[in-house]
Amino acid sequence: MRRLLFCLLASSIFMGCSSPPKEKIPPLVTMERSSGKIVIYQMMTRLFGNKKAVNKPYGTRDENGVGKFNDINEAALKSLKELGITHVWYTGVLEHAVLTDYTPFGIPLDDADVVKGRAGSPYAIKDYYDVDPDLAMSVPNRREEFERLLERTHKAGLKAIIDFVPNHVARQYHSDAKPAGVKDLGETDNKTVTFSANNNFYYLPGQSFQVPKEYHALGPDNVFPTKDGKFEETPAKVTGNDVFSATPNIHDWFETIKLNYGVDLQAKQTHFDPVPDTWIKMKDILVYWAQKNVDGFRCDMAEMVPVEFWGWVIPQVRVINPDIVFIAEIYNPHQYRNYIENGKFNYLYDKVQLYDTLRLIVQGKAATSAIHPIQQHLSGINDNMLHFLENHDEQRLASPFFAGDPWRGVPAMVVSATIDRGPVMIYFGQEVGEPGAGSAGFQANDGRTTIFDYWGVPEHQKWMNEGKFNGDSLSMEQKQLRQFYGDVLSLAGKNIALAQGEYLDITAHNLQAGNFTANTSAYLRYSGEERLLIVTTFNAADQQIKIQLPPAAVGALGLDPTGSYIARDLLWREAEVGFSKDFTFELKCKPYSSYIFKIK
Incomplete structure (x- = not known):
């Protein structure tokens, strides 16, 4: 990988300033160690393997195409493994409401008036015990096809995460795949009352x-x-985002209904003894999938479900697999420690703090000095925070709504991957600069890749290359970008200082010394003899900076104050600098630069 040069470059893929391609692409960084941090690749499963590029708004499955479980072949999984990935989050696996006719297979039509888009929201589950028929080559064998995908994933040395959507279900929820003896959600509810602890x-x-x-x-x-503009539901059920109205508005989650975990939301009272029926039903669903050898659950809107439920259910699921991973989508920092300590979650979304801050820094609306206070606030739970710059809910880095150019996001990606021992995640297509362009139907052209409609993802399809997953259709610049992601993710996952080491910020010291400006960040990650200095700049122009290790850092790293040391960049492998006697060096940085220096 070579140092980035920014200029105006005409491109149909990337917007704004781009880096010109270089001829030589060195091999991925590989540094072996016994165990590393989790590196997650989220894929929208129905989009990942789709080879069609029609992209007609509200296009049908046959018009726009749909990816299948079988499209995620050995070549795809091998390539993800080589990228540095450890876990694949298969988004949208569970059966949800869709507007495709599967009645020949005994699946009733869904009501169009409570389905968003043609392919439907993957978070409007209509059968927790089944998988999306869209994803199967043979609809009657859809569960077997998913189980074979799990086998391929494990054979490739990867682990599989699926969604668990505990807060709400589709308005037409009905399980026709539930095990014998299992009662359906709502089957025994008393519908004459607003709330009963025994109701689902x-x-x-x-x-x-x-x-x-x-x-x-x-x-x-x-x-x-x-x-027909109507949906028969009497009495009306409460809408998924806690709307106690029979007339939710278009911005509500009107396609879903709220599950009852024994919390009287209006009286603000809890009824957890005896254990509510919903708890038992949801535990059985988690156990069912854990027994199918799923390795983890990303739990949708976990903070809308009482923490007491999680603290009760997660240990029971871990009896089946002690290593199973639970990730909470959560947006309230005041509840973070509660959901880790009492809810027993492994990891939480770090959206409200690190993601939001990095986004502002990339857009020139915040200073890098805002990064370290986040780490201080999360002291003791840093390892539990999942970092990302893209997911299915967020706008693409390459979109004009975020960075406008994927290379501008490079320093933010380096920070996300290296700032602590917590896991890092990327979204499919991020590694090749997918901009999320186009109005797919329900979802407008807003920089997000649709989760509601059948669609092809153009830049990702270039890497997919008709199922070869070899990237031969990518431009040289895209190959460089994907190489960068492989380098930084492999380093983050395998380097002992990044995966297990300590963190020490030196940004404040260097800002006070006037060594660099407010768009530069510097911090240390270290473990024993492995000492790394991570430097990132979010400046749009070349700049000359100084970096100094303050005395406290010299001591923490175990450096000899009278010794002679150099710093060699592991990421791009073009920079090597020597420290002066006061542990200072100068560095000429190109726009949006990132370095991972190894101190020797």
């Missing part, structure tokens, strides 16, 4: 659900057999 849902007695008047399923120009 909340109800609005005497009221009927009304589809939001502004909602036009599939847009005003498309038809579907169940599209």
Whole structure:
């Protein structure tokens, strides 16, 4: 990998300033050690293997295409492993409401008026015990095809994570795949009361659900057999985002209904003794998938479910697999320690603090001095925070809504991957600069890749290369970008200082000394003789900076104050500097630079 030069470069892929391609691409960094940090690759499963590029708004499955379990072949998994990935998050596996006709296979049509998009939200689950028929080559054998994907994943040396969506289900939830003897959600509910600790849902007695008047399923120009602007639900159930109204608005999660975990939301009272029926049903679902050899669960909107449930259920699932991973989507920093200590989660989203801060820094709206206070605030739970710059909910780095150019996000990616021992995640296509362009149907052109419609992901498809997964269709610049991701993720996952070492910020010291400006960050990661200095600059122009290791850092690293040391960059392998007697060196940085220096 070579140092980045920024200039105006005409490109149909990347926007803004881009780096010109270099001819030589060195091999990936590999540094062996016994165990490393978790590195997650999130894929929208129905989009990942889709080879079609029609991309018609609200296009049908046959028009726009859909990826299958079988498309995630050995070549794809091998390539992900080589990228430095340890875990694959297969998003959208569980059966959810869709507007494709599967009635020949005994699957009833969903009501279009409570489905968002043509392919439906993967978070509007209609059968926890089944998988999405869209993803199968043979619909009757869909569960077996998923189990074979799990086998391929494990054979490739990777682990598999799936979604667990505990807070809400599709309005037409009905399990036809549940094990014998299992009662369906809501089957024994008392629908005459708003709340009962024994109910699985909340109800609005005497009221009927009304589809939001502004909602036009599939847009005003498309038809579907169940599209009539109505949905029969009496009494109305409470909507998934805690809306106690029979007339939710179009911005609510109106396609879903809220699950009842024994919390009277209106009276603000809990009823956990005896154990609520919903707890038992959801435990059985988690156990079912754990017994299928799933290695982890990303738990959707986990903080909308009482922490007491998690503290009760997670240890029981770990009886089946002590190493199973639970990741919480959570946005309230005041609840972080509660969901780790009492909820027993392994990892939590670090969205509200690190992601939001890095986004502002990339956009020139915040200073790098804001990074270290986050680490201080998270002291003691840093290892439990999952870092990312993209996921299915967020705008793409390469989109004009975020960085406008994937290379501008490079320093933020380095910080995300190296700042602590917590796991790091990327979203499929991020590694080749996918900008998330186009209006797919329900989801407008807002810099996000659709989760609601059938769609092809153009830059990702170039790497996929008709199922070869060899990247031959990528531009040289995209190959460089993917190489960068492989380098930084491999280093993050395997280097002992990054995976297990300590953290020490030296940004504040260097800012006070006037060594660099507010768009530069510097911190140390170290373990024994492995001492790393991570330097990132978010400046749009060349700049000359100084870096000094303060006395406290020299002591923490175990350096000899009278010794002679150099720092060699492991990431790009073009920079090598020598420290002066006061442990200072100068560095000429190109725009949006990143370095991982090894001190020797």
